[in-house]
Amino acid sequence: MIYLSSDYTEGAHPDILRRLVDTNLEQTTGYGTDPHCQSAADLIRKACSAPAADVHFLVGGTQANLTVIAAALRPHQGVLSAETGHIQSHESGAIEATGHRVIPLQSPLGKIDADSIDRFCQTHFDDPNREHAVKPAMVYLSHPTELGTLYSLDELKAIREVCTRHSLLLYLDGARLAYALASPQNDVTLPDLARHCDVFYIGGTKCGALFGEAVVISNESLKTDFRYIIKQRGGMLAKGRLLGLQFEAMFQNNLYFEIGRHAIALALKIRQAFSDKGVELLIDSETNQQFPILKQDQIDRIGREFAYTWWQEAGDDQSAIRFCTSWATRPEAVSRLVELIRVL
Amino acid sequence: MIYLSSDYTEGAHPDILRRLVDTNLEQTTGYGTDPHCQSAADLIRKACSAPAADVHFLVGGTQANLTVIAAALRPHQGVLSAETGHIQSHESGAIEATGHRVIPLQSPLGKIDADSIDRFCQTHFDDPNREHAVKPAMVYLSHPTELGTLYSLDELKAIREVCTRHSLLLYLDGARLAYALASPQNDVTLPDLARHCDVFYIGGTKCGALFGEAVVISNESLKTDFRYIIKQRGGMLAKGRLLGLQFEAMFQNNLYFEIGRHAIALALKIRQAFSDKGVELLIDSETNQQFPILKQDQIDRIGREFAYTWWQEAGDDQSAIRFCTSWATRPEAVSRLVELIRVL
Amino acid sequence: MIYLSSDYTEGAHPDILRRLVDTNLEQTTGYGTDPHCQSAADLIRKACSAPAADVHFLVGGTQANLTVIAAALRPHQGVLSAETGHIQSHESGAIEATGHRVIPLQSPLGKIDADSIDRFCQTHFDDPNREHAVKPAMVYLSHPTELGTLYSLDELKAIREVCTRHSLLLYLDGARLAYALASPQNDVTLPDLARHCDVFYIGGTKCGALFGEAVVISNESLKTDFRYIIKQRGGMLAKGRLLGLQFEAMFQNNLYFEIGRHAIALALKIRQAFSDKGVELLIDSETNQQFPILKQDQIDRIGREFAYTWWQEAGDDQSAIRFCTSWATRPEAVSRLVELIRVL
């Protein structure tokens, strides 16, 4: 059985793991104050053309989201998210547990747009009784989204503009950012993210690391005391260098981008095969997640050799299922899948 | 410079790291549902003689503490702790951030006793206006304590008894548990902990793992929905098997106990050397932390070769400093330190 | 200008106010431990045929909601509500501030039904990854709803049944309960509420009191330590007797029901007048709120003499506006409004 069900089914990219092994007996201080964290942060600031940004390393995505949001918002403030956003649908109420409402906006393709954000805010701020409602104060995006779709740079700029107009912070979740950056469809760069977002994170866990997410803070007011909040929320790793080491490995020699390219090339092969076969895709994604709509017997035939993720019912006794590629996906595995698709 | 400043200055014990390397390309499901987590949990249940216990793996100690306490308490309930307890003094208000007060009790040697718990509770429950105060509902111990001291089995039983009498949950933080279990002074076993505590955790981070703590839940009512809370608090590692693998390694072939023995043997050598020299110890600890009281010039001389942790002023221009041993401490390093002590 | 914009524009029903005046110099203990609170609780238990219920008096509705929900739920649990429910739309995130998500369900007439609750829960509990989502654990209803509509006893029983099936608590917000109980459309009694809900509250503020809501707890497990939570959430009134006195007045001599009848009789007159005039109503409510759909010039003409609440746009340059009646609404005021309606 070959797992294409998610992008976290293996350990780490060998280059990353090797670095952990090679440095194992080094002695360093703890809690992210070591030289590897500092050097990784420098590499990321450089990759983002953001010399003044603060960079913090956290173990996981939910932890990054709840820490950033708890650090940024006052108690009466809420965060706007796609209804399919991770904080709305996959985090067990982590944001609410910090006291804040997630305000879901409709998101047909996993994305929200500047207009719907604007309308929501306009309605709120026009209301003389607005104090009886949650105040919108942050926009949460993910890039790619949970459905593998991407924001264009123009869309991102439009959202930035509406955020500025309504005094909203803009936060972008890059759990799968490597796969966005490597997509032929993408025109948003790391410097764009550092410029237009108040804060965003560069995902490691789903992009080849054992674990780890790098939070990049551009907005000056969010920098204050961020480490207190990391510690308070349980996110300050004692052997913090493990995070630094992994991001050092990912941002030296362009490994992070290489990992993305590998996964995208294979994902696009899968996409092409379904397309050639005339299979409809739930979402037209050019990132590492592909969502073909198949009949149950087709799914069963694939399921004999490949682990996939069941996604949703899609009418006519059909379902959308998800395939994910990653740094670890072997080309031969994809070739075998493509063969299977041809004879579905 | 040799670091004896803490027990988390290196990576992982080589046997643990090797296992991560050997299994790196295995494909498994995520979030702790993989076979390694299951087998590690089985090994721990066996080591605890607690076949019905639930075992969950979390990345760090503060995360384990806040998750257990948030899962266990109702909003008006507080947790009693030594004033030197980790949740009171080293977690940036992590417990309060979940809504609960930490109620510090005096703790001359880092320990609290059954009597002081009993007196506090008696006063609370006798008060007709008790509803205006935080209700004591849990006792938090650590073993060894932050000061390296140990509870005897009799002390633990007495605390259990007072907890039962006042309907308090008993939770024990075993961040450095390997060092307790290997101490000649210790008479508390893993089965004792599983029997007398409602919940406790077996520390990995400070005992040879890259990271990881195993929460062992004996009390039936605490088992319900614990995984929701782990996820909500940001503690559910995507590649959860990394935790399972490490605890598998630690609880096969008695590695966990072996790590403890190694560190304790070296710590006792350091202790003996100070003792032989007539240097007073702040705390008479037989675990992996040693707290000699030294003059500044003595500290300076040691500090040229060894990194230590400054602990507290101790009168007469003297200070207590801390040395920690671990799985990674080399016998030659300790021999060199002992030499230095002889000629202080 | 005559205010028909809400049911809290005046002080208290004269009988209630008189009781405050008459008892002003009585000396009692504080915090709800006085004889008036006890006698009011007894009267309410009797009116609910619920001799074992616990009754607590709180100052306001948002306070009652957040206190009940904080007391009832564990951290990962959420509460299902109509999207128009007060906790979802009018409480500034009060529930989230206690750590819990409000999960909105579609509610065309302000109501949710057993089927949609069932479907939501079924989907949640069927999901193998349900631990990544907020666990539904409570249903929040209001009776009448924010739109003045009512649950039938059959609907309430069906919801109770689905709550029991999925282990959900059932909580009913009776901010305007007097107006439900007096509506010709209503077949739900106080004993029905005490029997079918785990907890509900009888509204005072909008039903003739200066302020005050009586929380009635039937479910044994919710009774424990409820006063601690009231105190912790800032809801324990020092001169608690003020609440007891008002509910004593409302539940002696059937004043509460009398207040409801007065308001409903007048509301139905307004309703009839609009109906006679051929004006459409946004909602067909037989409680104290009426929502006619009018053109702007009609609204302007009424607005010269009456204060109303603008509600929502309703197409064709029309808007729905709201009129509220209460104990304080004078029949002559309604007669004048009816005259105005006739010549719109």
Next chain:
Amino acid sequence: MIYLSSDYTEGAHPDILRRLVDTNLEQTTGYGTDPHCQSAADLIRKACSAPAADVHFLVGGTQANLTVIAAALRPHQGVLSAETGHIQSHESGAIEATGHRVIPLQSPLGKIDADSIDRFCQTHFDDPNREHAVKPAMVYLSHPTELGTLYSLDELKAIREVCTRHSLLLYLDGARLAYALASPQNDVTLPDLARHCDVFYIGGTKCGALFGEAVVISNESLKTDFRYIIKQRGGMLAKGRLLGLQFEAMFQNNLYFEIGRHAIALALKIRQAFSDKGVELLIDSETNQQFPILKQDQIDRIGREFAYTWWQEAGDDQSAIRFCTSWATRPEAVSRLVELIRVL
């Protein structure tokens, strides 16, 4: 039985109650937007010589405390308080429930001083690992304190100075402020409080109102969105004018000061009587609370005619008990008590 056990055993001062009665049928908007709230706020601004201050009316003291603190602090920040402070000892963990630690400082006479605040902060900010501890960010005082003692203007200024130096907000709880203002020992005026505190509240509940506390905010940054937080914490009274009306009454014709003077005159008579009799006082208070230390048989004799509050054991089979005076205390009652004291 005459109650001298607390200052909230009766209803409201007759002038206040009369105003509620006289205005009962007025129609106003809700939630504190009515003319009475505005006029009361103006009167308070004038009394405080603080034309730019924001004034908000809340129902009770715990509510005021938790709302101010939740509005002011970021998640990792804590509030320094006397260990006898109301937020530390009488609010069931209300502050922790908003996520913040109360940090108790020793307070022999119910007071904390600039030096101990300074020392605590210095230790925190000097610590290189300070991010692992709760950050001190606010000082909470009460005036008078829970023990009836007073801060001198010099002490208040010194505390202000240390707050400024360490970037702490200064918040003063004036639950019994009328009794401070009327004490011969007091040299702190309302304008002093508005000038030196970032925020404070003027207590109504214990000073003659049915209920109500007026929060006065001087610090510009605390003003933003305060009403959202009031609403979110359940403190926004629907018939908000009830609060406005009471404070209008209290701040017209100097009633608030008159109430204080009445109570203090009687309290000092009680104090003198004990003093004449040679009875020791636990605390040398010149406000409305008196704490004589008596033998059990003396207490029993007084207890036959007067309700008091038992306070604490005081050695030699003696206890300290508390007498409170208020607007409602009758001179004849005090004369009778004085007679009893003479023959103890």
